[in-house]
Amino acid sequence: MYSLKINQPYLLFFFIINLVGLVGCGSSNGLEEDLTITISAMSFSPTALNALAGDTITVINDDTTTHTVTSESSPSLFDNSGTFDTGNISPSGTTTFRIPDSATLGTIYYFYCNQHKSLMSTPNGTITIQN
Numbered sequence: 001m002y003s004l005k006i007n008q009p010y011l012l013f014f015f016i017i018n019l020v021g022l023v024g025c026g027s028s029n030g031l032e033e034d035l036t037i038t039i040s041a042m043s044f045s046p047t048a049l050n051a052l053a054g055d056t057i058t059v060i061n062d063d064t065t066t067h068t069v070t071s072e073s074s075p076s077l078f079d080n081s082g083t084f085d086t087g088n089i090s091p092s093g094t095t096t097f098r099i100p101d102s103a104t105l106g107t108i109y110y111f112y113c114n115q116h117k118s119l120m121s122t123p124n125g126t127i128t129i130q131n
């Protein structure tokens with residue numbers, strides 16, 4: 001009984017410290033871990049990323065056909081808005097593109113594959129500018 005009363009505040013304390021630690025990791029490391037888009041089986045993964053202005057995004061084409069990651073003005077417009085475009089990425093190829101330094105907080109950039117447009121199983125992805 002004595003030890004139970006002593007330990008409970010400590011358990012609560014460590015529980016809270018752990019929660020703070022997990023949330024802290026999620027908001028700082030999470031952004032950096034998600035800066036890769038992998039394309040396989042005609043689909044982007046992930047389809048939604050968070051990034052900062054000036055971030056570099058790596059794109060891995062893990063598919064058997066050529067793909068691109070290209071910005072578009074709005075979902076499913078497939079219009080190459082000019083913000084970013086990897087150009088063609090060959091099968092097994094890897095490249096990078098950069099989020100503009102001028103990207104403002106809350107901006108959502110939509111992207112698609114300029115080789116396949118609506119033929120991708122998930123035609124559009126998003127990159128949201130967060131801090």
Ligand SMILES: [Cu+2]
Pocket residue numbers: 066067068113114115116117120
């Ligand atoms: Cu494609």
